[in-house]
Amino acid sequence: MRYTAELAVDAHCSLGEGPIWDSSEQQVLWIDYDEGILHDYLPSSGVHRIRKLPMKVASFALRVGGGLLIAGDRGLAFYNSADETMEFVCDPESHLPHTRFNDGKCDPKGRFFAGTASKGNVWDGALYVFYPDGSYRQLDSGIGCSNGITWSINEKTMYYIDSLAYRVDAFDFDIDTGLVSGKRTVIPYEGTKILPDGMTSDEEGMIWVAEWGGWKVSRWNPTTGERLAVVELPVKYVTSCVFGGKDMDELYITSASSPLNEAAHAEQPSAGGLFRAKIGIKGRPIHLFRG
Template identity: 45%
Template sequence: MSSKLELIIDAGAMLGEGPCWDKRQGLLYWVDIIGECIHVYNPHDGSDRAIPVGMMPGAVVLRESGGLVMAAGRGLYGLDAERGEPKEIAILQDEPAGNRFNDGKCDPAGRFWAGTMPMGESAPTGSLYCLDTEHSVARHAEAIYCSNGLAWSADHATMYYIDSPTKKVVAYEYDKQAGTIANPRTVVVIPEGEGVPDGMTIDDEGMLWIAQWDGWKVSRWNPADGTKIGEIAVPASQVTSCTFGGDRMDELYITTARVGLDEAALVEQPHAGGLFRIKLGVIGTESYLYKG
């Protein structure tokens, strides 16, 4: 199915998340939520630069006009990748104070979808939001435990979404023109004992690649019938997200976390919090750009 998984940055990230491939420059952006920084990995020279942002970035996306947009704290911000100075785009007015952003992506029309989650044990007070290209924010789902993976089908008719503790991937009918979702249905269920689904991406065959928190793996699923058709073992229990990159879009980048691991666990998985990569015989889809 693939070549050997390699550790490319032993970053020790507390909560690595949200990898996003910049095809224009051949760079990978990813975040350390608890570390309050955005990372920029350059595969050409092997460097990884951290950009402190002074708040917890749940997700970062590329902006068509240049720079980045991040979901962090209680708002959405434009960001210069060199200077790292957040500029407010929109603030969530009704979001509970104990919540934070967690994961997000741009849709095929260039809108930025990002969700929230409560910090600590709590009722499902998170929501899924969408920042449109005119900088207006709308809530599209609520009563979310832990907003996570997003992906869109090649025909732009379906949006896949994960609320982690449900252990499910749901498929929404997606209206690209209106930027709306409707009629969710379950398409994947993670088996008991294999952790919970976290971040997610999709390949050019329409198969979903799902990071499994507390599952030690990334798995590949067919959303048409809910069957698992492959998996990649990762030497870290808390696998958080994945995305395709590389010149041929056939390399899967995988983020992990070390938050909450005790000394014994870190002895067992010393590279938890690292960034991993594996070259696959599969072509992935590109990261959409924010067009606002």
């Protein structure tokens, strides 16, 4: 099965990342990490807004009480977009100035999972779980570039991407504690020049992986390792994806323009844009942080 994505917002992001579908407002939000900008887009009206963030942010979650939990260059913080105030939460890697937080996502219990990446591509990143009470635990270490996270329908498996390892892994997941074990590879990308990046899942239990350098998003069966479908894009550096729309059957996809030279950018004028593909398969809603 092949789908084609259309340009939804010509956002000109340097490094578009972390899309979230806000079902209460029926809008998609995402960030430009390099520029420290929060984007939101309301498909029903076509309104696209941008807001400057107080730090470079790579991922974020909506909070139950309003506002955002943001993760980026200086750890985690609460951000109130209404008055543009930020409240520092924690930075488990304050002693490692060459690392930063990257992709993150909330599980069904409202805990936030996020990992770090080295600014110099050194394998000293880690994966963490952040609890609503303010505590956190390290789940894995020796990470090159922590990226996509999603869960199986029965919540017994957490899928996870370390991009520099060129693979999608699975962990046994304890829904009660938020802890993981039994790491194993389910989708190998070794031997390719494509880095698996952000990831989401659908109501059939399949996972959708954005492919940095691959011009597409791929749908995989994580049980068999079979590629089931691709969403083709007119841009090379595809970063992440999330299901949205009133029927939750549209895939919103972020992209990057920063790696492109002048000639490549001329060939990919929509690089850095937000794309949309009508899939016909429903995705699973995001979860909010309960802290």
